[in-house]
Amino acid sequence: MSRPVPWIPAVLYGAVLLGGVYYAVIGPGPGARTAAFAALLSALAALDLCEPRQWRGRRIPAGAVFVLRVLLLCAVAAVDESGLSRVLFVLVPFLAFFAYGSTVAIGLGVGCVAALAGAFTLWVPHWQVRAEYISDLLMFALGVVLALTMAAVAVREQQARTRLEGTLAQVAELSAARERNRLAREIHDSLGHHLTAIGIQLEKAEAFASLDPQGSAQAVSHARWSANRALDEVRASVRTLGPESESEPAGLARALADLVHHLDGGSRRITLDMSGAERRPLLVLYRAAQEGLTNACRHSGATEIRVDVAYDGRGARLQVIDNGSGFDSVDEGFGLTGLRERVRLAGGTMAIDSSAGGTVLTVGVPW
Structure with missing residues (x-):
């Protein structure tokens, strides 16, 4: 599944990079670790800019790209002197949501929170009674929850957009079909009727040509009227191609009288x-x-x-x-x-x- 919010990792990388550099400037001063920190963050950003399925001309599985991203995050955390980079681990469940679904993402989110608590246990004595570490752990857990929520909303929005596009395509197809049916009705009801009337009048003229010349001539006149009427209605349809009300006869009584007279x-x-x-x-x-x-x-x-x-x-x-x-x-x-x-x-x-x-x-x- 493609990520509908690709800008979120880039924003986090930029914020952590600025925070880490600022810490180095006001603290121990920039050094090799700061340079490695910036280089690894740049590598993460470049990884997101690359096509996830194409790398050096070979197809790379999405899982391999995901593992590579996690390893780079661990490397960034290892060289980060400020400790700000641990916020980047909220991207693990966030990106996993799009790649593997909600169940795997929630499991990775819980695992990231547990990993941070384990790191504090190994390297920070008595962290359980130190307010700043408890606060960091709670804020990280909240960040994981917010990241998962944002991913779920983004996925639902993408699915809704896909459904809407499908619905709009169906509406367009149905509208086109309805218009084709309308034009077919117009052709049948208008042109088809007049062609039928012309045929009837010409048959009448042929049958009465020797017996009733006047009636035969009248039938030819009626056929000519139907032909002219058909041409007028075709021109009106081509000119308007609009709602039926635009092509309504000027008066139903007069139109029906003409119709009856010529039949x-x-x-x-x-x-x-x-x-x-x-x-x-x-x-x-x-x-x-x-x-x-x-x-x-x-x-x-x-x-x-x-x-x-x-x-x-x-x-x-x-x-x-x-x-x-x-x-x-x-x-x-x-x-x-x-x-x-x-x-x-x-x-x-x-x-x-x-x-x-x-x-x-x-x-x-x-x-």
């Missing part, structure tokens, strides 16, 4: 009935009408289709009713699946009642 005719009769006061255009209802009319005209063989829109104080409701052959609910295609998702995102409801006598598509959207 009506031939062997098919489409009627539109709207009741209540329109508060604002609702793109989801327009897309629902497109999907219902496209399915009724292309797949059901319906001769009578009715589009009903009702507004009240709670919201708006649209129904597309046809007398076609109906379909099995398990045969729902991408269009109806996408419409369900669109209605769900708008907080509305959608129901389909289909049988051999016809189909009723109902979509309700709250204000």
Whole structure:
């Protein structure tokens, strides 16, 4: 595990070096031991700056680097005349926490405290009744506890950051997938509908070319209208690529009237009935009408289709009713699946009642 707080050892090395040099200046004076003290501390700092897994072109196990660091700490303590270097041993459990985990770190922390107490016992007679040594031991033990606590906090913070980065990556992926699905719905509901309408009108024009030239010309005109409308909606989507509200029709009543007008005719009769006061255009209802009319005209063989829109104080409701052959609910295609998702995102409801006598598509959207 990498150390999330690599600056702590460097700060301790610098503080101990300044304290040891200051002690030598005001005390016995700088000498060979002071030079060795400074050199060993510099070696420790250099060890931390080096890559822990790479040394002289060979891979070195993390455990070997850790042992080398402990040996250097012992050497620093051996040449230190001020006794300040023993504070550096709090780094042993601190660094072990990142390398080996909390259990080993706590064991090394207890061992360091016991080692200091053993050193006092061997070299300081009656230290148990001398306040300065008892204070040193207690302060060292407190330093070990604080070092372990800091290591635990740093590890948890690093883990939380890793989880957050993973979550953000998932959010970005889901957002991209949601945007792709939205664009796919737009292409199907807008461009797909108009292409279907163009196909229907051109088939009508071809069928009535010799029998009803005027009706054939009208069908071609309607196909041209659908093509222009498709181009306008593609341009709007490319221009905005924004929320659905930005591309809502200027008025639902007018948009539905145009839609019905350019699909009506031939062997098919489409009627539109709207009741209540329109508060604002609702793109989801327009897309629902497109999907219902496209399915009724292309797949059901319906001769009578009715589009009903009702507004009240709670919201708006649209129904597309046809007398076609109906379909099995398990045969729902991408269009109806996408419409369900669109209605769900708008907080509305959608129901389909289909049988051999016809189909009723109902979509309700709250204000």
